[in-house]
Amino acid sequence: MDPIRNPYAPGAGQRPPELAGRDQELGAFDVVLERVSRGRPERSLVLTGLRGVGKTVLLNALRSAAVRRHWGTGKLEARPDQALRRPLSSALHQAVRELGHPQSDGVDHVLGVIKAFAHREAGPDAKLRDRWNPGIEVPTTRGRADSGDIEIDLVELLTDVGGLAADQGTGVAVFVDEMQDLGADDVSALCAACHEISQSGLPVIVVGAGLPHLPAVLSASKSYSERLFRYQRIDRLPRKAADRALTAPAEDEDAAWSPDALAAMYAATGGYPYFIQAYGKAVWDRATGSPITTADVEVAAPEAEAELAVGFFGSRYDRATPGERDYLRAMADVALEETPVDVPPDDSVLTADVAASLGKKPQSLSPARDSLLKKGLIYSAERGRIAFTVPHFGRYLRESS
Numbered sequence: 336m337d338p339i340r341n342p343y344a345p346g347a348g349q350r351p352p353e354l355a356g357r358d359q360e361l362g363a364f365d366v367v368l369e370r371v372s373r374g375r376p377e378r379s380l381v382l383t384g385l386r387g388v389g390k391t392v393l394l395n396a397l398r399s400a401a402v403r404r405h406w407g408t409g410k411l412e413a414r415p416d417q418a419l420r421r422p423l424s425s426a427l428h429q430a431v432r433e434l435g436h437p438q439s440d441g442v443d444h445v446l447g448v449i450k451a452f453a454h455r456e457a458g459p460d461a462k463l464r465d466r467w468n469p470g471i472e473v474p475t476t477r478g479r480a481d482s483g484d485i486e487i488d489l490v491e492l493l494t495d496v497g498g499l500a501a502d503q504g505t506g507v508a509v510f511v512d513e514m515q516d517l518g519a520d521d522v523s524a525l526c527a528a529c530h531e532i533s534q535s536g537l538p539v540i541v542v543g544a545g546l547p548h549l550p551a552v553l554s555a556s557k558s559y560s561e562r563l564f565r566y567q568r569i570d571r572l573p574r575k576a577a578d579r580a581l582t583a584p585a586e587d588e589d590a591a592w593s594p595d596a597l598a599a600m601y602a603a604t605g606g607y608p609y610f611i612q613a614y615g616k617a618v619w620d621r622a623t624g625s626p627i628t629t630a631d632v633e634v635a636a637p638e639a640e641a642e643l644a645v646g647f648f649g650s651r652y653d654r655a656t657p658g659e660r661d662y663l664r665a666m667a668d669v670a671l672e673e674t675p676v677d678v679p680p681d682d683s684v685l686t687a688d689v690a691a692s693l694g695k696k697p698q699s700l701s702p703a704r705d706s707l708l709k710k711g712l713i714y715s716a717e718r719g720r721i722a723f724t725v726p727h728f729g730r731y732l733r734e735s736s
């Protein structure tokens with residue numbers, strides 16, 4: 336069918352034509368926004384899940400929900416080895432701009448505090464400070480959020496931002512994607528600041544998204560983090576939602592899917608959103624007409640797989656060193672051996688078994704494992720076990736060897 340009218344959208348953070356199966360999360364977030372704007376205590380949301388399940392697009396949808404309620408919003412993507420100060424100041428700068436009222440004294444004060452917070456990263460080195468300008472034109476406020484202790488500074492910063500939002504009768508929401516990549520000090524300070532802010536009833540929330548081990552990262556940092564955040568596991572879509580992700584965009588283009596084709600699509604994609612979009616795109620282009628049939632799915636499947644092998648799996652595999660690749664392949668083999676036939680073998684495996692399969696001592700493999708963890712290719716859900724962060728990665732590795 337006409338590729339120009341192809342509605343499907345595979346790609347990291349690509350807004351899907353239909354955000355299927357996430358009504359519960361969107362509804363829960365509306366409650367959070369309403370309660371927080373009324374000064375009621377409420378836990379914020381943290382979305383966790385594997386690669387490509389739709390965390391980023393859901394985070395963006397939550398942000399849109401906040402904007403519709405006239406909240407100020409900002410977003411940042413954490414990166415390993417990057418301190419929180421600069422990206423957070425940019426996000427809060429954006430949030431304050433969205434609040435409006437640019438001419439008021441309160442706004443100038445808060446912008447000055449954000450600037451002070453951002454500049455503190457450079458320490459006393461004025462040259463370093465001048466090299467990076469957060470784009471805030473007001474003078475820096477002194478003696479607020481600039482102590483150099485990230486925890487103290489964050490509390491002061493969020494208190495002032497929250498105070499401004501409260502004065503204007505709205506709130507501020509900061510969205511942190513890839514939250515598991517925040518540094519240990521930054522995570523700890525962010526939790527402490529959220530704790531403090533929620534106790535003072537100020538309308539500020541931090542909404543996070545990250546890999547499945549994010550709750551463990553947060554609770555290792557502050558034991559009370561479970562009381563700060565409500566963890567929502569974002570997973571593959573159930574059959575009905577997966578069908579909807581395909582049929583709703585087709586309907587908008589006056590096209591349809593046959594029931595058998597939908598069943599074949601679910602078998603191929605496992606309901607994983609990224610795979611749904613990738614297959615949807617390939618099948619649409621190959622289909623001879625509406626309704627799209629099982630035969631169309633079969634014809635396009637190799638193309639979809641080839642596309643995924645490059646864009647989804649290959650791009651990640653390429654980031655691993657030869658030693659790390661051996662480790663990944665051993666994981667894939669062990670996973671296959673250990674899983675019963677009727678379960679997709681993508682579940683976690685024992686690190687000891689991986690070492691045994693490579694004929695090495697577990698300790699000698701720690702560098703490879705740590706590096707893969709840092710690259711976000713694997714995660715450890717519980718002690719002594721690891722799993723792929725990428726769905727169907729084991730299968731890809733086994734088939735491509």
Ligand SMILES: Nc1ncnc2c1ncn2[C@@H]1O[C@H](COP(=O)(O)OP(=O)(O)OP(=O)(O)O)[C@@H](O)[C@H]1O
Pocket residue numbers: 344345346347348349350351352353354355356357384385386387388389390391392393580608609610611612
């Ligand atoms: N609810 C949904 N319905 C239909 N398609 C979706 C849905 N959620 C996400 N997608 C599609 O899935 C793909 C992956 O989404 P996204 O980038 O948000 O995943 P992610 O969880 O952030 O992945 P990563 O961990 O790699 O950052 C995109 O092409 C997006 O359009």
Ligand SMILES: [Mg+2]
Pocket residue numbers: 347348390391392512
């Ligand atoms: Mg993402």
